[in-house]
Amino acid sequence: MTITADREATSQEDVPRKPPAKKKARRDSQLKAAILFLIPASIGFVVFFAWPAIRGLYLSFTDYNLLRPSTFIGFDNYVAISTDPVFWNSLKVTLEYVVMNVGVQTAAALGLAVLMQRFTRSMVVRGVIMLPYLIANVIVALVWFWLCDYNLGIINAALDFFGIDKVGFFGNENVAMGTIAMVNVWRHLGYTALLLFAGLQAIPKDVYEAAEVDGAGEWRVFRSVTLPLLRPVLAFVLVVTVVGSFQIFDTIAVTTGGGPVDATRAINYYIYQRAFERLDFGYASALAVILMIILAAIALLQNKLLRANESDLER
Amino acid sequence: MTIIAFKAGRAARQASREDDPSLAKSKVAKFFGRLALVIVILITLFPIYWMFRTAFSNNRAMFAEPLSLLPVDFTWGPLKRVLGLATTEEALAEGGSGASINFAQYMLNSIAACTLITVFQVTFSSMAAYAFALLNWKGRDKVFSIFLIALMVPGIFTLLPNFILVKDLGLLNSILGIALPTMFMTPFAIFFLRQFFLGINRSIIEAAVIDGANQWRIFRTIVVPLAWPQIITLAILQFIQYWNDYLWPFLVGQSEQSKLLTVGLGIFKSQTPQGNPDWAGLMAGALIAAVPIFILMLVFGRKIVGSIQSSGVK
Numbered sequence: 001m002t003i004t005a006d007r008e009a010t011s012q013e014d015v016p017r018k019p020p021a022k023k024k025a026r027r028d029s030q031l032k033a034a035i036l037f038l039i040p041a042s043i044g045f046v047v048f049f050a051w052p053a054i055r056g057l058y059l060s061f062t063d064y065n066l067l068r069p070s071t072f073i074g075f076d077n078y079v080a081i082s083t084d085p086v087f088w089n090s091l092k093v094t095l096e097y098v099v100m101n102v103g104v105q106t107a108a109a110l111g112l113a114v115l116m117q118r119f120t121r122s123m124v125v126r127g128v129i130m131l132p133y134l135i136a137n138v139i140v141a142l143v144w145f146w147l148c149d150y151n152l153g154i155i156n157a158a159l160d161f162f163g164i165d166k167v168g169f170f171g172n173e174n175v176a177m178g179t180i181a182m183v184n185v186w187r188h189l190g191y192t193a194l195l196l197f198a199g200l201q202a203i204p205k206d207v208y209e210a211a212e213v214d215g216a217g218e219w220r221v222f223r224s225v226t227l228p229l230l231r232p233v234l235a236f237v238l239v240v241t242v243v244g245s246f247q248i249f250d251t252i253a254v255t256t257g258g259g260p261v262d263a264t265r266a267i268n269y270y271i272y273q274r275a276f277e278r279l280d281f282g283y284a285s286a287l288a289v290i291l292m293i294i295l296a297a298i299a300l301l302q303n304k305l306l307r308a309n310e311s312d313l314e315r
Numbered sequence: 316m317t318i319i320a321f322k323a324g325r326a327a328r329q330a331s332r333e334d335d336p337s338l339a340k341s342k343v344a345k346f347f348g349r350l351a352l353v354i355v356i357l358i359t360l361f362p363i364y365w366m367f368r369t370a371f372s373n374n375r376a377m378f379a380e381p382l383s384l385l386p387v388d389f390t391w392g393p394l395k396r397v398l399g400l401a402t403t404e405e406a407l408a409e410g411g412s413g414a415s416i417n418f419a420q421y422m423l424n425s426i427a428a429c430t431l432i433t434v435f436q437v438t439f440s441s442m443a444a445y446a447f448a449l450l451n452w453k454g455r456d457k458v459f460s461i462f463l464i465a466l467m468v469p470g471i472f473t474l475l476p477n478f479i480l481v482k483d484l485g486l487l488n489s490i491l492g493i494a495l496p497t498m499f500m501t502p503f504a505i506f507f508l509r510q511f512f513l514g515i516n517r518s519i520i521e522a523a524v525i526d527g528a529n530q531w532r533i534f535r536t537i538v539v540p541l542a543w544p545q546i547i548t549l550a551i552l553q554f555i556q557y558w559n560d561y562l563w564p565f566l567v568g569q570s571e572q573s574k575l576l577t578v579g580l581g582i583f584k585s586q587t588p589q590g591n592p593d594w595a596g597l598m599a600g601a602l603i604a605a606v607p608i609f610i611l612m613l614v615f616g617r618k619i620v621g622s623i624q625s626s627g628v629k
Binding site for chain 1: 338339340341344345348349351352355356358359360362363365366369377378381382435438439440442443445446450451452453455458462465467468469470471472473475476477478479480482495496497498499500502505529530531534555558559560561562565566576577580581584585594597598601604605608609611612616617619620623
């Protein structure tokens with residue numbers, strides 16, 4: 001600090017016109033440096049994000065199938081999608097999944113976050129509840145596929161032991177999507193709870209003191225203090241999980257493969273099948289564009305929600 | 316010294332715990348609250364335990380005792396056969412399929428791919444984050460926001476054209492093909508590091524400029540060492556993410572020399588006979604794929620948990 005001040009003082013006395021020139025020179029050199037620093041990342045961005053995005057949009061207007069050159073066919077893919085029953089079904093089952101997954105997960109994670117905030121500061125507890133999130137989707141899916149196996153899985157064996165009818169968790173078309181939703185609740189519960197817990201930690205401690213002085217019970221504290229102050233964080237978490245669970249793929253791919261019948265053919269899995277099982281890259285790209293539009297709409301909704309809740313917090 | 320510091324820290328934590336009004340005081344509430352936490356922890360750990368229990372069971376003997384809480388007829392057989400160490404006869408005797416499967420090779424492939432991605436991505440992303448956080452140039456924030464838009468694009472949208480690109484480059488069935496799209500940067504990595512670089516005291520950097528250091532030198536000798544804990548945290552997070560990734564490596568890496576663990580697991584499952592699946596072998600494969608993550612969690616648990624709490628909600 002002192003050195004800088006000294007320098008400025010001397011230079012101002014000796015050569016009054018030099019400093020601005022020097023400053024400009026430095027800014028120019030920083031632009032040059034910035035370009036050099038950004039070269040590798042920019043290559044990655046242009047080649048593997050920007051260009052594929054443009055190409056994907058273009059492909060959605062073609063009949064490209066990986067084997068022969070593509071022809072431009074205008075909106076034909078989109079028109080075909082609008083009357084594609086498999087697409088509409090995939091949208092329906094994806095929505096079912098999102099509602100079950102996000103609904104249960106958010107409620108349970110909120111409960112768990114409050115439990116942690118009120119009853120423990122243990123890092124070990126945090127580490128343990130986060131563990132499932134660090135395990136690959138594929139592994140989690142296979143472990144639950146085994147736990148839920150109709151013939152030998154521990155859950156059905158236990159049901160059988162207590163004289164309850166066995167359940168085809170992955171094999172029954174009315175149950176399969178619910179099972180997949182719960183498997184992913186298990187994987188994401190701790191992670192979501194930690195995000196909410198971070199939000200809870202940001203709530204000023206003295207409001208709890210005040211609540212205690214007023215003699216408020218646990219439920220009352222939750223309803224009147226914790227929940228209103230947490231709402232902005234909750235809105236954020238909700239949107240992140242909705243956008244994430246819309247893209248469900250791995251669990252379906254290694255367990256049901258879209259079945260039984262069409263019960264678990266979620267949108268992302270349908271895109272994959274069109275592209276890589278039927279080589280309909282054009283059609284699949286159009287489906288991906290539609291998925292992106294849906295997700296962008298959700299993100300916009302997020303902005304509105306967050307803004308509405310900021311004022312809520314300030315009050 | 317450390318013991319004293321540890322004790323002091325513990326005492327301080329104890330004191331702050333008693334002062335913390337957000338912790339419940341009532342004994343009844345404490346009892347039920349902790350009971351609920353114990354139940355959650357049991358539900359969290361049971362499937363993981365079951366993976367261990369099954370991986371050390373004899374697949375043939377397991378059919379008779381599905382409810383046994385301990386490994387049935389404890390054996391290293393399943394691990395041996397998925398690592399390619401058991402003969403076909405040994406595998407068949409314990410209820411394996413006898414098909415050759417080599418998770419040791421997939422493990423090496425996974426380590427190679429994830430290390431390649433992580434090292435390059437974190438290096439290049441930290442350089443970019445430096446340009447976005449600590450250099451002054453026109454249009455900086457605009458360029459940064461363009462980079463951030465990529466965060467919004469769903470993976471499957473860029474995955475299709477990227478597959479065509481990697482195929483055209485002749486890189487299908489290679490580790491490089493798996494790594495290429497994420498080796499240069501991800502918007503998340505740049506965003507994550509930029510947050511920390513913004514917090515670096517600029518007067519240190521200005522002093523170095525006056526001393527005649529060039530930007531590369533400042534980056535290498537000042538910024539990187541200062542942000543080293545965050546850079547390591549990011550590297551761990553990204554390593555885990557690519558370790559767990561499935562769809563992209565499944566599409567690009569189908570050969571024995573490029574198959575990653577998750578892909579090998581998926582194929583193992585799909586090839587398993589419908590009538591009497593090799594559950595023990597499948598869980599042994601899952602265990603092999605999961606153990607490196609457990610080790611990372613044991614060593615870096617605090618960093619990993621902390622990163623979610625500091626960067627998740629902003």
